[in-house]
Amino acid sequence: MTGTDPLVALVGPPNAGKSTLFNTLTGLKQRVANYPGVTVERRSGVVDEPVGSVEVIDLPGVHGLSPRSLDQMVTRDVLMGNLEGGRQPDAIVLLLDATRLRSHLMLADPVLGLGIPALVVLTMGDELGRRDGAVDPTALAAELGVEVTLVNARDPSTLGTVRRFLRALHTGGEELRACPAIAVADAAASEHHPGRPLPVVDLFAERRKRARALGRSADFRDPRPSRMTQRIDALVLHRLWGPLLFLVVVALVFEAIFTWAIPLMDATEAGIGASGEFVAGLLPDSWFRALLIDGVWAGVGSVVVFLPQILILFFFIAILEDSGYMARAAVIADRVMHRVGLQGRSFLPLLSAYACAVPAVMAARTVEDERDRIATIFVAPFMTCSARLPVYALLIAAFIPAGSLIGPLGWRAAVMIGLYALGLAAALVTAAILKGTLLGGRSAPFVMELPPYRLPTLRSVLNRLLDRTKIFLRRAGKIILTVTVVLWVLTQFPRAPVGGAPEIGDSALGQIGQVIEPAIEPLGFDWRIGIGLVTSLAAREVIVGTLGTIYGVENEGEADFELQAALQQDLDLGSAVALLIFFVFALQCMSTVAVMRRETGGWGWPALQFSYMLALAYAGAWVANALL
């Protein structure tokens, strides 16, 4: 990617298909979902054409160019060329959803009015046809003065005109045209009121009138409302079936995490065990073999085992998001969110916090109101991120019986749902407290578009899973590997008098553990858990790897020691539940703290959040241990 490649920006309203087009053009895997406001940061990629390559940037969806929210500001800054070290794009591709042209055409004037050469791409051409709508791109092009093309952003064979436009950036073809009449409607409107800026309402009324005129001259015929969407909504938003369906979906997801995942996890575990023994067989007996097998294989392996469960969770999330159900869930959730002073827009960030709090904190940029945004960021780490899943799954499998609770819903799934619910409750209560005190004020309005239901594409679901696998393994490879190696070394010193490794309790690690022990004894934890809690400050799932290493060293020589069985000897039900509760509340994740600092512009909020969550975790664990 040289700095001299021409720069093209993809601009359009949320959910118009910008990231889809970006992926189809560049072959990259930007996240796509049937939910408005998925992309919050710019991301660039390169399209290689025979005549030369072009740099394309995918941008957050916008309704206009006013700096109303942080993500709208990103797009605005890129277009104005005042982005750090940036230049103004050489061309714009304006994406409008062809099935929603009436409202989307309102973006045409402000964007084309920038005077940058542009191509207008009408996406969802396939859906428009299926639902008996119609539009004449040529007529619209004549009206706008720039080229217009109707495409299906998922299908490369419809993108001929787009590619020709990109090539024109090198060849200087006549496709490269800027809109001649600058911001026709806006300019015309201010002529009526010379010297006086127009009130917003009138400005938009003019813009809408112009959009209608454009639609009429392009022979735009509204598609009929999607019948499938109407039918599904009648069920999903039904006053009785709606919430019930929601509960069934949740129960199904968690049950699947425990039942479907078992064979996959067994296979993964067997694979890790076999590969460990194979590698051990190749190496002579040495400290290096001990480090590799008792340290790394036991530590990293005990975390990697949980990959299938995480993938099953993400499989469901991807399907729900891609189908359009999540937008409805946000509408249903708005009532509860409103009660605690938040709003339905906070739903997406909070939902993505179930994957990981880091992108969630970023996603909060779509929350337009600044106080709501901070409150959303503050409570996001309470949502059960996937790094907690290995910890929960390990402890639940070790301490909760497998029997059935009601019907097909087992005890284990029920406890898991309980932990998720506890995190959610903590988030809501905290939000209510915050909005009643530090972040008080008027509540922002809730305006949410509901996209039509779409069949999730295999491609985007697989992308999502692949993405998660990479993130998970990279973390296991980096953080967990480092921590386990350091831990293993600490278990080997000081050397025992006979020259071998010390008893683990006497090792440097054991001694550190004994320093921590008094602080955590009231919670029912011994020094091993204490070490785990300290290392998990880096990232939550590290505790599993840490315990894997500690017990792995302790059980040296026994090829197939069981982490669960080892835990059962060290914890009773009370302290196991205490540990679970500690993980529900505590902010053990340095990446979250770092991104918090960046997005709130200082250490104040992250510091407050860390102390608050730690206090809650300690108190919660203490109560659980005392009661059970």
Added chain:
Amino acid sequence: MLADVPLDEEVVLVRMDVDGEDVEALLERGIVPGCKLCPVRHAPAGGPTVYRVDGDLIALRKDLASCLCVQTALAARRSPAEGRKGAARQAPEPAGVVDAT
């Protein structure tokens, strides 16, 4: 008020009594005086209502919907001038001015 319109009855937006800060969120999505709105579904338990706005589905809370003044499609056709007069009452909004440049 939009909040009082029964399901499946199409109305025309006449006036928006919404704060300058909040009104733009509506305007940008095409909820502009003169547009047609039709409530299609209430979310469960008193949640937001889903409206069809020029072919889009948009959910609004009751509090916001009761700040939107509407009239039936029929009445709107009889007195088109009424809508424009009402709309002009809005205070100027800095963000909108930036947009106009």
